Amino acid sequence: MSKQQNEVPYGTLDLLILKTLETLGTLHGYAIARRIEQVSGDDMQLSQGSVYPALIRLQQEGWIATDWGISETNRKVKFYSLTEAGRKQLPIEVAKWEKATALVARFLEASS
Amino acid sequence: MTVRRAVERVAALLRNRRLDAELESEILAHLELAQRDALARGLSPAEARRAARLSFGGIEQMKEEHRERRSLPWMETLWRDFSYGVAAVRRAPGFSALVVGVLALGIGANVGMFSVVDAVLLKPLPFAAPDRLTGVWEAPRPGIVNATSAPDFLDWQRLATVFSALSAEQSVSADLVGSNEPVRLSGKEVTAGYFQVFTARTLLGRTFTPGDAQPGAAPVIVLSHAAWQNYFGGDPGILSRRPILDGAPHQVIGVLAPGAFDRDETRFWKPLVFTPDQLATRDIHWLTVYGRLRPGVTLAQAREQMAAIHAAMTEGAAKEDREASIAIEPLARLLVGDGLQRSVTVAFGAVTLVLLIACANVANLLLAKGATRRRELAVRAALGAGRGRLVRQLFTESLVLCLLGGLAGVAVAALLLRVAKPVLADSIPFTAAVALDFPVLAFAGAAALGVALLAGTLPAMRMAFGNLAQGLNGSARGSSGAHSRMRRAIVVGEVALSLILVSGALLLLRSLLKLQALDTGIRTSQVITMSLDLPVGAYPTPQQAALFYQTAASRVQAAPGVAQVGMTTTLPLRWISNGEAMMVPGVEKLVRVRFKRVDPGYFKTLGIPVLAGRGITAADVEGSTRVLVINQALAARLADVAGYRNPVGKKVRVSCPGYVEKRVFLPEMEIAGVIRSERVASPGYPDPPVVYAPLAQVPSPQIKLLVRTMTEPGAVMPAIRQAIREVDSGLPLGDIATMDQVRDGTLSGATRPAWLIGVFAALSVLLAAIGLYGVVAHLVTQQRREIGIRMALGARGADVLSRVLRHALGTVAVGLALGLAGAFALTRVMKNLLFEVSPLDPLALALACAAMTLIGLFAGLVPASRAARVDPATTLRDEG
Numbered sequence: 001m002s003k004q005q006n007e008v009p010y011g012t013l014d015l016l017i018l019k020t021l022e023t024l025g026t027l028h029g030y031a032i033a034r035r036i037e038q039v040s041g042d043d044m045q046l047s048q049g050s051v052y053p054a055l056i057r058l059q060q061e062g063w064i065a066t067d068w069g070i071s072e073t074n075r076k077v078k079f080y081s082l083t084e085a086g087r088k089q090l091p092i093e094v095a096k097w098e099k100a101t102a103l104v105a106r107f108l109e110a111s112s
Numbered sequence: 113m114t115v116r117r118a119v120e121r122v123a124a125l126l127r128n129r130r131l132d133a134e135l136e137s138e139i140l141a142h143l144e145l146a147q148r149d150a151l152a153r154g155l156s157p158a159e160a161r162r163a164a165r166l167s168f169g170g171i172e173q174m175k176e177e178h179r180e181r182r183s184l185p186w187m188e189t190l191w192r193d194f195s196y197g198v199a200a201v202r203r204a205p206g207f208s209a210l211v212v213g214v215l216a217l218g219i220g221a222n223v224g225m226f227s228v229v230d231a232v233l234l235k236p237l238p239f240a241a242p243d244r245l246t247g248v249w250e251a252p253r254p255g256i257v258n259a260t261s262a263p264d265f266l267d268w269q270r271l272a273t274v275f276s277a278l279s280a281e282q283s284v285s286a287d288l289v290g291s292n293e294p295v296r297l298s299g300k301e302v303t304a305g306y307f308q309v310f311t312a313r314t315l316l317g318r319t320f321t322p323g324d325a326q327p328g329a330a331p332v333i334v335l336s337h338a339a340w341q342n343y344f345g346g347d348p349g350i351l352s353r354r355p356i357l358d359g360a361p362h363q364v365i366g367v368l369a370p371g372a373f374d375r376d377e378t379r380f381w382k383p384l385v386f387t388p389d390q391l392a393t394r395d396i397h398w399l400t401v402y403g404r405l406r407p408g409v410t411l412a413q414a415r416e417q418m419a420a421i422h423a424a425m426t427e428g429a430a431k432e433d434r435e436a437s438i439a440i441e442p443l444a445r446l447l448v449g450d451g452l453q454r455s456v457t458v459a460f461g462a463v464t465l466v467l468l469i470a471c472a473n474v475a476n477l478l479l480a481k482g483a484t485r486r487r488e489l490a491v492r493a494a495l496g497a498g499r500g501r502l503v504r505q506l507f508t509e510s511l512v513l514c515l516l517g518g519l520a521g522v523a524v525a526a527l528l529l530r531v532a533k534p535v536l537a538d539s540i541p542f543t544a545a546v547a548l549d550f551p552v553l554a555f556a557g558a559a560a561l562g563v564a565l566l567a568g569t570l571p572a573m574r575m576a577f578g579n580l581a582q583g584l585n586g587s588a589r590g591s592s593g594a595h596s597r598m599r600r601a602i603v604v605g606e607v608a609l610s611l612i613l614v615s616g617a618l619l620l621l622r623s624l625l626k627l628q629a630l631d632t633g634i635r636t637s638q639v640i641t642m643s644l645d646l647p648v649g650a651y652p653t654p655q656q657a658a659l660f661y662q663t664a665a666s667r668v669q670a671a672p673g674v675a676q677v678g679m680t681t682t683l684p685l686r687w688i689s690n691g692e693a694m695m696v697p698g699v700e701k702l703v704r705v706r707f708k709r710v711d712p713g714y715f716k717t718l719g720i721p722v723l724a725g726r727g728i729t730a731a732d733v734e735g736s737t738r739v740l741v742i743n744q745a746l747a748a749r750l751a752d753v754a755g756y757r758n759p760v761g762k763k764v765r766v767s768c769p770g771y772v773e774k775r776v777f778l779p780e781m782e783i784a785g786v787i788r789s790e791r792v793a794s795p796g797y798p799d800p801p802v803v804y805a806p807l808a809q810v811p812s813p814q815i816k817l818l819v820r821t822m823t824e825p826g827a828v829m830p831a832i833r834q835a836i837r838e839v840d841s842g843l844p845l846g847d848i849a850t851m852d853q854v855r856d857g858t859l860s861g862a863t864r865p866a867w868l869i870g871v872f873a874a875l876s877v878l879l880a881a882i883g884l885y886g887v888v889a890h891l892v893t894q895q896r897r898e899i900g901i902r903m904a905l906g907a908r909g910a911d912v913l914s915r916v917l918r919h920a921l922g923t924v925a926v927g928l929a930l931g932l933a934g935a936f937a938l939t940r941v942m943k944n945l946l947f948e949v950s951p952l953d954p955l956a957l958a959l960a961c962a963a964m965t966l967i968g969l970f971a972g973l974v975p976a977s978r979a980a981r982v983d984p985a986t987t988l989r990d991e992g
Contacts, residue, residue: 029138030145037167047169048142052135053177060182073148077141078134 013054015097018082018090021064026081028071029055055080063089128179135178143168193505197512204481208513211477214882215517217875218470219559220524225463227529227552228536231544232456234551237444238372238543240311241407245443246414248278248401252436259397262390264425268401268438269305271421274414275403277308280384282398285645285814286357287844288343296645296846297339297357298377301384307334309404312373317351317366324365325383331362332383337370339379359649359842376542396769396776402443414440447541454944455539461941462616465609466875467559471567472606473883474517478510478571479599480890503572510568511561518560522548525556574598600923603884607927607968610880611960612934616942617874618956623946627859633790634684635719638675639818639851640825641683644836644843646813654771654811658734660839661711661807661815667835668819669713673828678717678818679807681709684851685858687793688802695765695778696754703753705746705766706792706800709807709815715741715787717818718851725760725785732784732806739784739806740766746801747786759783766803768810781805793858818851825850877963884924885971899979900986909980916979920972921965928961 013036020035021027027035032055033048040046058064063086069079082090146164147157155163201208236242248268249257260268265280272278281302287294300306307319315337324332335350344350354361362382390396405414418438426436482489489502526548529536536546644664651657661679668677682688688706696703714720715727723744732739742750742759750756762783767776789799807815817836821828829848836843849857899912939951949956 028141028145030142033142034149047174048146048167049139049169049171049174050177052138052174053181056178056182071141071145073141073144075141075144076137078138 012097013050014058015093017051017054017058017080018063018086018093021080021082022087022090026067026069026079028069028077028079030071030077032080058086061089062086131182132175132179135175139168139171139174190508193508194512196505197509200509201512201516207477207481208516211474211513212517212520214470214473214477214879215514215560215563216520216524217879218467219518219521219556219563220528221463221875222467222559223521223525223548223552223556224528224532225460226555227525227546227548228540228544229456229460230551230555231546232448232540233453235544237447238545241404242444243442244276244405244407245309246403246405246411246440247443247446248403248418249439249441250397250436251439254437257439257441260399260401261394261396262386262399263392263394265303265399265401266386266391267425268418268421269303271424272403272414272417274405274409274417276406277305278401278403279303279306279309280399280401281306282384282400283378284382285846286380287359287645287647287842289356289359289842294842294844295343296643296844297343297379299333299380299382300378302381303384306381306402309402311404312371313369314366315369316348317364319366320381320383325385327385329383329385331357331360332365333357333362334366334368334381335364336373336376336379337368338374340367343379358647372543372545375537375545393776403440411440411442447543451944452540454941458941458945462613465613466879467563469606469609469613469879469883471563472602472609473879473886474510474513474563474567475571476599476602476606476883476886476890478567479574479602480886482506482571482574506572507564507568510572511564514560514564514568517563518556521560522553522556525552570598599890603923604927604930606880606883607924607964608930608934610877611928611931611964612938614877614963615931615935615957615960616938618959619942619946619949619951619953622953622956623949626948630791630859632685632855633720633788634851635820636851636855638822638825639717639820640829640832640848641819641851641854642817642832642848643846644815644817645846646815646843648772648813650840650842651813655734657771657811657813658808661811664817664836664839665711665713667839668817668832671828671831671835673822673831674819675822676713676717676820678713678715678820679711679815680714680818681807681812681815682792683816683818683854684718684790685792685855688800690769692767692769692776692803694767694803696750697763699754701753703746703749703801706802707766707769708802708804709810709812710741710804711807714804714818717820718790720790721788723786723788724758725783727785727787728804728806733808736809738779738781738809740764740781741785741787741804742783743787743789743799743802743804745789745799746803749801760785766805768805769812771811772813791858816847817845877967880964881967881971884967885974889971889975896979903980904985909977912980913973913976916976917969917972920968924965924968928964931964932957932961 016036016039017032020032020039024031024035029051030048033046033051036051037046037048055064059066059080063083064080065083066078066080068076071077143161143164146167147160150160150163151157237245239245248260250260250264251257260280262280265278269278279302281300283298284301285296285298288297302320304320304322304325312319314334317334319334320332323329333355335344340346340350344353344355347353350364350367354363356362357380403414405411415438418440422436422438493499493502529546529548540546646657646660651660665677665679668674682690688708690707692705692707693702694705710728712728712730712732715722722741724747725741727741728739747756747759750759750762754762756762760783763780764783765778765780767778769776787804789802792800792802817832819825819828819832833845836845895916899916902912903909935957936952942951
């Protein structure tokens with residue numbers, strides 16, 4: 001598991017997970033990772049495992065909830081879904097992100 | 113980090129293992145799913161497994177990150193330190209047991225004492241709005257308070273607006289006849305306001321209304337919860353029962369809820385009904401008055417109003433009456449007097465010293481232990497452990513020890529309180545509930561933490577910051593560096609604290625011995641006392657009572673084993689509460705006297721010598737000349753005011769209390785004799801002037817029987833009981849006590865802290881001895897190499913010994929000097945607790961110094977002589 005030049009930028013993963021859960025509803029960890037991979041296509045390389053630390057953080061914030069369910073392979077897994085707090089938090093996170101990218105964009109324009 | 117996440121993280125710490133397992137299964141499921149998808153894409157099973165792994169990324173890394181995210185790293189470290197601490201404690205069970213034992217004693221004594229301090233001084237009284245409760249007294253002269261008369265009380269009740277309720281009470285006792293032996297119950301007659309003042313709730317029924325006190329109302333009583341349980345078996349139908357009290361049936365109208373009153377001796381309350389006689393005179397002071405201040409009324413406002421009321425009431429009265437005033441004191445102050453407060457504070461101070469000594473011991477033990485761990489610490493430091501990390505770990509280890517010590521201390525405290533319970537109950541007011549409750553347990557926790565900080569910090573710093581390289585360098589040992597300087601300082605402190613305690617204990621012991629040797633003027637050995645209260649229903653006239661005394665005295669006198677029998681209204685060595693006035697012809701001022709009634713046997717039973725004239729005889733009965741006997745103090749007073757050189761034969765008038773009615777009469781009486789003064793109060797009070805009137809001429813329904821026995825008093829009791837039963841089978845004997853017990857009771861006000869401090873002193877001497885021995889022995893052991901070299905170079909054993917001892921005694925001497933300075937500083941505190949002993953009594957201080965020196969000597973001698981005996985070659989080889 002070596003070169004992953006196009007790692008997910010720091011902090012982005014949380015937003016991607018929240019957005020994924022908003023769009024698709026309740027999913028297990030693998031489905032979330034796959035969905036992010038599919039949407040980002042080949043632009044970004046994701047270590048699928050890295051969704052789990054992000055999930056525990058979001059869970060601790062109370063933005064997502066977990067529930068036990070059965071996977072397609074008949075195994076007990078955790079299913080994640082957006083909580084009410086998470087639903088409210090999403091636009092805030094999006095706004096934050098937009099602000100940050102706008103800042104970076106302005107900065108780059110100004111410097112070039 | 114948000115608060116929520118912080119909480120979640122702490123919680124996660126507690127279910128670490130489960131969360132790990134959950135994550136593990138999640139990973140497995142993830143890989144399975146990925147593998148399934150890869151198979152679907154047409155990969156071989158092996159390839160699919162590999163692809164799944166690859167796209168997942170580093171599993172272990174992820175787990176670590178997951179773990180880190182979900183919990184608090186510093187909490188984990190703390191937890192790890194704590195488990196190291198527990199492991200370290202278990203690794204050295206002997207050492208740990210020693211430390212925990214020392215702490216258990218120190219903390220236990222403190223927790224026990226604190227529970228008393230808390231109950232007596234800190235907790236509010238167990239009544240609603242306790243700061244509103246006051247005692248109201250007549251104050252004939254500044255600084256003196258008196259009970260009050262019925263008309264005065266009624267005036268106060270009518271005129272005072274500062275109180276929301278005011279009550280008057282008098283203590284009574286009554287014989288309860290039930291299924292068993294008749295019992296004597298203490299009770300109170302109270303006015304209707306009583307239960308409003310004390311806000312007592314009932315469990316069953318009601319308390320009094322003014323209607324219960326109307327003349328002619330059916331007799332009713334309210335029972336305490338304890339009385340209901342003990343004498344009526346908690347009968348739920350008690351309200352329909354009419355137990356017989358003093359021969360008359362009384363309707364039970366209420367039972368109080370369990371609470372503070374159950375610790376009091378009062379078992380029942382009945383309405384106080386004033387007789388016309390009582391309402392007619394203001395000269396008999398017999399009521400104790402309590403008031404509940406209205407909300408918002410200050411003590412000063414209340415005093416002001418009562419002063420105004422008093423001025424209005426005494427307008428135009430005699431000058432003496434106008435000079436008097438009304439005193440109002442908070443109830444809390446009345447219950448906890450200066451003496452008790454002082455005793456409790458000093459005892460708590462003493463246990464605090466004990467705890468400090470225990471701290472010093474623990475610090476010492478930790479340092480000694482640390483010395484043996486220097487190599488371990490040095491290795492850890494060399495491997496990269498930070499200093500802070502080492503300090504923290506060492507400190508956590510002492511914390512574990514201290515918490516264990518605190519736990520054991522609470523057990524010790526529970527034991528102490530259990531043992532001390534009977535004594536405590538006698539010494540503290542009934543309102544104080546001593547219990548190991550939350551504040552006390554919190555105190556125990558704080559004490560354990562305090563000890564950990566005090567005793568654990570220094571050794572931890574010392575060990576971690578000392579020159580750790582030396583620990584690896586095996587030869588650098590036995591030198592007396594900063595390490596031993598600190599230990600020596602601890603010994604100095606320990607010796608100083610112990611000296612203060614030991615000298616304090618010796619001072620109190622000396623004081624106790626002085627009290628024991630005090631001449632009470634009476635013979636107390638083999639005298640047993642009991643109270644006899646004649647029910648007025650059965651003995652309505654004084655003549656009947658007089659006949660009873662005579663018959664009972666002769667019956668008891670004839671009982672086998674009885675040497676002499678006597679009767680009185682007030683036990684010897686007890687304060688005579690009955691104060692009367694004597695009118696001496698030609699003297700304008702009244703002579704105030706204490707008034708006691710005795711039978712012909714009284715002086716003989718107690719061996720009180722008649723100095724002039726005669727004592728009371730069997731001929732002094734109703735109808736013959738009224739006589740009285742006076743004590744030396746009164747004879748001296750009469751010589752002073754009336755110039756009587758020999759008072760015998762002189763005629764005076766004395767106000768005498770009635771049989772049951774609250775009324776005095778003022779007969780002329782002839783002084784028949786003078787006796788040597790007997791002590792009637794605690795030491796420190798001068799003998800008051802006392803009048804002894806013949807019981808047969810001035811009878812009282814409440815008397816005390818005194819019996820001097822030929823053998824052990826307990827063995828004669830059945831015969832005495834039988835004799836009384838023959839005279840009146842329904843009469844119970846109350847308050848049975850030997851005269852020695854009565855004497856101890858009177859003197860104990862001054863002696864009680866003595867044994868307590870004695871116990872603490874013994875404890876501290878023990879702790880100090882352990883500590884001193886441990887430290888000196890350790891220092892000497894560390895010098896073994898030096899001693900070995902000296903011996904190898906030709907020093908004699910005696911030289912080595914004297915050198916070591918000089919060193920140890922030097923340390924002790926510094927401690928003694930400091931301790932003496934402390935003892936001097938505390939003179940003022942001790943002064944009030946001592947009887948005829950100076951707080952700087954040279955004998956006590958010298959003895960204390962000698963004891964500490966001896967311990968120091970012994971502590972040095974044993975290890976030094978052992979070191980001197982060892983073959984130098986062995987020591988040197990060992991150390992090399």
